[in-house]
Amino acid sequence: MTDPSTQTDQRLDWYRTMVRIRLFEEKVQELFMSGQIQGTTHLCQGQEAVSVGAIAAMRPGDVQTNTYRGHGEALALGMEPETAFAELMGRSAGGSGGVGGSMHLIDFSKGNIGANAIVGAGLPIAVGAAVAFQMQRKPNVALTFFGDGATNIGTFHEAMNMAAIWKAPVVFIITNNLYGEYSPMRTTTPLDDLARRADPYGFPGIIVDGQDIATVHAATTEAVERARDGGGPTLLEMKTYRYRGHSRSDPAKYRPDGELEAWKARDPIELLGKTLVADGLIGPNDDVEIRSETQAEIDAAAERAVTSPFPTLEETRPYVYAD
Amino acid sequence: MSTLTERAPAEAGTEIELTYRDAINAALDDAMAEDDAVLLMGEDVSAEGGVFKTNTGLIEKYGPERVRNTPICENGFLGVALGMSLVGLRPVVEFMFADFLPTAGDAIVNQLPKYRYMSGGQTAVPVTIRSISGATGRFGTQHSATGESWFMHLPGLRVVTASSAGSAYSLLRAAINDPNPVLFFEHKGLYGRKGPVRRGEIGEVGTAAVLRQGSDVTIVATLLMVERALAAADQLAAAGIEAEVIDLRWLRPLDLPTVRTSVEKTGRLVVVEEQVHAAGWGATVISELTIGGVRWATTPRRLSLPDDLPIPYTPSLEDEVLPSIEGIVEAARASVGR
Numbered sequence: 001m002t003d004p005s006t007q008t009d010q011r012l013d014w015y016r017t018m019v020r021i022r023l024f025e026e027k028v029q030e031l032f033m034s035g036q037i038q039g040t041t042h043l044c045q046g047q048e049a050v051s052v053g054a055i056a057a058m059r060p061g062d063v064q065t066n067t068y069r070g071h072g073e074a075l076a077l078g079m080e081p082e083t084a085f086a087e088l089m090g091r092s093a094g095g096s097g098g099v100g101g102s103m104h105l106i107d108f109s110k111g112n113i114g115a116n117a118i119v120g121a122g123l124p125i126a127v128g129a130a131v132a133f134q135m136q137r138k139p140n141v142a143l144t145f146f147g148d149g150a151t152n153i154g155t156f157h158e159a160m161n162m163a164a165i166w167k168a169p170v171v172f173i174i175t176n177n178l179y180g181e182y183s184p185m186r187t188t189t190p191l192d193d194l195a196r197r198a199d200p201y202g203f204p205g206i207i208v209d210g211q212d213i214a215t216v217h218a219a220t221t222e223a224v225e226r227a228r229d230g231g232g233p234t235l236l237e238m239k240t241y242r243y244r245g246h247s248r249s250d251p252a253k254y255r256p257d258g259e260l261e262a263w264k265a266r267d268p269i270e271l272l273g274k275t276l277v278a279d280g281l282i283g284p285n286d287d288v289e290i291r292s293e294t295q296a297e298i299d300a301a302a303e304r305a306v307t308s309p310f311p312t313l314e315e316t317r318p319y320v321y322a323d
Numbered sequence: 324m325s326t327l328t329e330r331a332p333a334e335a336g337t338e339i340e341l342t343y344r345d346a347i348n349a350a351l352d353d354a355m356a357e358d359d360a361v362l363l364m365g366e367d368v369s370a371e372g373g374v375f376k377t378n379t380g381l382i383e384k385y386g387p388e389r390v391r392n393t394p395i396c397e398n399g400f401l402g403v404a405l406g407m408s409l410v411g412l413r414p415v416v417e418f419m420f421a422d423f424l425p426t427a428g429d430a431i432v433n434q435l436p437k438y439r440y441m442s443g444g445q446t447a448v449p450v451t452i453r454s455i456s457g458a459t460g461r462f463g464t465q466h467s468a469t470g471e472s473w474f475m476h477l478p479g480l481r482v483v484t485a486s487s488a489g490s491a492y493s494l495l496r497a498a499i500n501d502p503n504p505v506l507f508f509e510h511k512g513l514y515g516r517k518g519p520v521r522r523g524e525i526g527e528v529g530t531a532a533v534l535r536q537g538s539d540v541t542i543v544a545t546l547l548m549v550e551r552a553l554a555a556a557d558q559l560a561a562a563g564i565e566a567e568v569i570d571l572r573w574l575r576p577l578d579l580p581t582v583r584t585s586v587e588k589t590g591r592l593v594v595v596e597e598q599v600h601a602a603g604w605g606a607t608v609i610s611e612l613t614i615g616g617v618r619w620a621t622t623p624r625r626l627s628l629p630d631d632l633p634i635p636y637t638p639s640l641e642d643e644v645l646p647s648i649e650g651i652v653e654a655a656r657a658s659v660g661r
Contacts, residue, residue, distance in 0.1 A: 063410065085606075096443030106442040113409050113446070118433050124399045128406020135362070135388050136411065155429075158399025165394070317438045320478050320501035322447035 001152075004208035011272070012281055014056060014213055018048040018269045021072045023109045023298045024081055025244075027276070028088060028102075031302060034271055037088045040100040042069040046243040049268035050175050050181055051076045053216030054143065054238075057224045062144040063111045063129050065122035067103075069175075070115040073145055077112045081298055085305035090297075092315065093308035099316050120150040123159035123172065130170035130227070141227045143220075149180025151194050160235070164201040169227035171220065172235045175210070177242040182254055198235035200230070210240030211266045214275075240268075326475060338521050343619055344514040346488040347453075347521060350495035351415065355385050358413065360498060364400060365417030365453075374419050375514055378450055383430030397423050401430035404450050405438065415499055421430045421456035421508065423472035435504035447502035448479075448621050449603040453495070457547055457597060458645055459512035464635040467509040471508050472596075472603035481505040481528065482574040486549035488518035490572065493526035500525050510546040513550060531578035533585065537565030540655045541585040543608060544595040545571050548646060552595050555651035564659050576605045591658040592619030595646050600627035624654045 025043045032041065036316040044051065051072030057075075066073040074084060079095060087094025088102045095107050103117040113129065116122040126144035150156050151174060163170050174194050178185050185191070193257065198205025208219045216238060223234035241263035245252035252260075276282045282290070340351060354361045363381060369390045372379030382390040394398040397418065399611035404414035418424055424431060431452070438448050458467040459528045471484055481503055491509060498505035534549070534554050544552040549570045556566040567585050571578065586592050592612070594605035626646035628634070635641055 043352045065406075094443070096441060096445070097441060100441045104441040106445060108442070112405075114438070114442075116434075118429055120433055121402060121429060124402025124430075125406035125409070128403035128408075129410045130406075130610070131403060132407040132410045132412045134575075144408070154396070155399050157404060158394070158396035161394055161396070162399060162403060316443075319442075319444040321481075322439060322444075 008241055010056065011276060014052050014116065015269070015272050015276060016290060016294065017076055018213070018272065019077050019294045020081065020298070021048045021051065022269060023294050024075060024084065025062065025071060025137060027298050031085070031088070036306065038090070038099060040247045040249070042073070042247050043244045044069050044072040044242060046241045046263060046268070047175055047177060047210070048072055048132065049213035049272070050173070050210045050217050050238040050240055051145070053213040054145070054173055054220040057216050057220035058111060058141070058143065060106070061140040062142070062224070063113045063118045063126070064145065065114040065116065065126045065321045066112070066145040067122060067147065068117045069147065070103070070145070074112055074115065075105065077107065077110040079105060079107050079110065079112070081301035082304050085302045086308045089305055090310060091172065091305060091308035096312045097319065099319060109210060120146065120155035122146060123150070123155050124162070127159045127163050127168050127170050130168040131166055133165070133169055137307045139228055141171065141224050143173060143224070145175055147174045147180065148176040148178065148185050148194055150175055151197055152155065152180070152188060160198070160201045160233070163233040165278045166202055167230070167232040170233045171223045171227055172233060173220070174235070174237045175312055176237050176269060177240050177294035179242070181246045182250060185269070193237065193307065195235055195237035203233050203235070205235040205237065208236050208238050210238030211271060213268060213272050328582045336521065336523050338519045340517055341488050341492070341520045342375050342514065343488045343491050343509070343516045343518070344375065346492040346520045347509060348379055348381070349520065350492045350499070351378065351381060352384070353522060354391060354496060355381070359410060361413045361415065362389040362391060362412060364393055364404060366393055366395055366419050368392055368417050368463060373417065375511060377514070377621065381533070383524065384616045389466055394423060397427035398430050401427045401452070402434060405430065405434055405448065408448050408450045408640060409446055413499060415453060417450045417453045417455070420453040420462070420466045422468050424454060424470050424473065431474055431506070432477060437476040438655065440479055447448070448504045449502045451498040452506045454506060454508050455511050456508045457510040457512050458634050458641055459547065461511045461636060461638055464633040467634040467641070469508060469597045471574060472598055473543060474506055477608070479504070480575060481597045482508070483572060484508040484545040485510070486513070486546055486570045486572070488516060489520050490526065490532070490570065492522070494523040494572065495526055496524065497526035498499070499527060501528060508546060512547045516550070529573050529576040529578055531572050531581040532570045533567060534570050535566065535568040537567040538588055539565045540591040540593060540658050541567045541569060541582065541589045542593045542595060542651065542655060543569045543571055543582055545604070546597060548595040548597055549582070549615050551646065551648050552651055554648045555655065558648065558652050559655055562656070564655065564661070566655055572603060577604065577607065577614070582608055583612055583615065583617065586617050590618065592623040593651065593654045594623070594625045595651055596627045597645060598628055599630050600625050601630060617637070621658050621660065624658050626650050626654055
């Protein structure tokens with residue numbers, strides 16, 4: 001972060017990516033209503049600063065795992081919206097040839113080595129990749145994104161424990177959006193600050209304002225570079241919020257009145273937009289233009305994705321076993 | 324402590340006599356020597372050569388990174404192995420007892436077999452699970468299962484069983500060599516058995532082995548039951564009955580053609596399994612052959628564990644519930660009708 005001009009470009013790029021993720025998710029909602037996307041989907045509006053800010057801390061060769069709420073990470077890692085839409089539509093042009101769906105936006109070529117539909121399953125996988133880098137003497141780091149609910153499952157503790165004893169170059173990122181599926185965190189978890197769960201494992205646990213992308217990026221960069229330098233794992237707790245319910249069928253009526261509005265008052269895209277205007281990087285009305293450009297890009301991507309054929313069983317058979 | 328290589332020097336391809344335990348050791352040693360990407364991990368894998376002494380000498384030769392002791396957390400460390408496999412390593416994960424496989428149920432059911440598929444074929448998953456299985460050790464009800472059929476339902480996974488020193492070596496090499504997740508079952512009642520081993524031999528995936536030819540009745544078995552089937556065949560021969568004995572070896576993919584060819588000749592089948600019969604490989608073999616139109620001369624028979632009883636600790640009962648040589652002889656004779 002020594003070159004101010006690079007940082008300038010990066011912030012504008014972050015902004016565009018966050019807007020892309022937001023509009024992508026809104027489009028997914030629309031495509032659901034029209035039946036183009038079926039099954040279920042877990043949207044991440046409100047959490048964009050976590051995905052984009054943390055992933056911007058990765059370097060070539062680094063990898064991450066994420067979850068069924070992983071569209072933000074996939075797009076932040078550079079998956080084309082068309083590829084992502086096609087996957088959600090179950091079409092051949094999707095990243096997994098259409099067999100994965102909304103919960104599995106995966107692209108190994110971009111360091112996205114997994115999007116898991118089982119809560120907590122991505123953490124040991126990331127530790128494994130990190131330990132492998134250590135054994136291969138590679139200067140790489142693995143990140144793993146998961147929700148607050150995952151901190152109650154065994155694999156969280158198993159992965160934290162193994163990362164600690166092996167000093168694995170891994171960064172654990174809790175996207176704490178306050179709800180584990182339909183349940184408020186405090187009804188399932190005996191503490192408010194999940195970062196404290198690193199304490200018994202003897203490595204840093206840090207609370208981060210997940211709405212402020214600059215803070216997210218700085219905290220993640222510090223953790224990633226510490227891991228790269230042999231300093232071992234870090235647990236980052238990103239305090240954030242999801243605007244939508246858990247999944248498509250959840251209207252999120254369990255939330256107290258005013259909570260959503262309070263979080264929207266600190267919307268991560270608007271927060272960054274204001275600093276870009278204040279720093280003169282964009283004009284006061286440029287956000288509208290960026291949104292409309294991005295909307296056109298998203299709409300076109302969805303239209304192209306629809307033209308991809310559905311895969312045949314024959315096409316997908318080689319996905320089962322490697323030769 | 325001497326390594327196996329020092330104890331039994333052998334050029335690749337030459338046949339040597341090893342115990343089943345040392346055949347496992349040799350397969351691990353040779354795979355690790357040939358490929359730096361191979362590592363062994365699990366609970367107590369390095370201490371004293373592992374709980375069943377299959378890993379003797381490996382820690383001295385390959386060090387603690389490649390002979391990696393893990394905490395007691397099967398689901399977690401199998402997930403770690405999966406992550407390693409995604410970035411170029413080939414982990415071999417030891418499960419001290421097959422009974423512990425279900426504690427890693429998510430990794431075995433949802434992760435390893437589906438990972439390549441749900442990525443649209445973007446990755447291979449070269450993970451071998453070494454599962455130490457089976458009764459006769461007086462280990463009681465939570466340390467004695469074979470578990471061999473528990474995970475037969477999973478496309479993306481391979482399942483293989485080793486019944487002798489020779490097959491333990493060649494099939495473990497095949498499992499480690501395979502780019503897919505393989506659940507490899509070894510039987511702790513066989514560790515002391517000696518047999519010929521061809522070092523360097525990598526077994527073929529998905530093939531059963533016809534161990535004895537015969538035209539009167541086909542006996543199919545796995546693991547410890549194979550030697551009992553062979554002993555039964557000797558007794559049957561003395562009574563003028565020629566049994567064909569097949570070691571099924573791979574449960575996924577299942578080598579039905581080999582069994583079918585045999586049964587088309589004999590018309591009779593006895594399956595011998597150290598597990599309950601329901602939803603296992605024995606039931607699958609019988610149903611698939613029947614559906615496939617095999618003409619049975621007599622109804623297929625099976626020897627299995629009792630459907631309604633966990634494996635007991637007490638030695639007399641543990642022995643009693645397992646299919647015996649006498650039981651196999653009796654079933655084969657009843658099948659043949661003399």
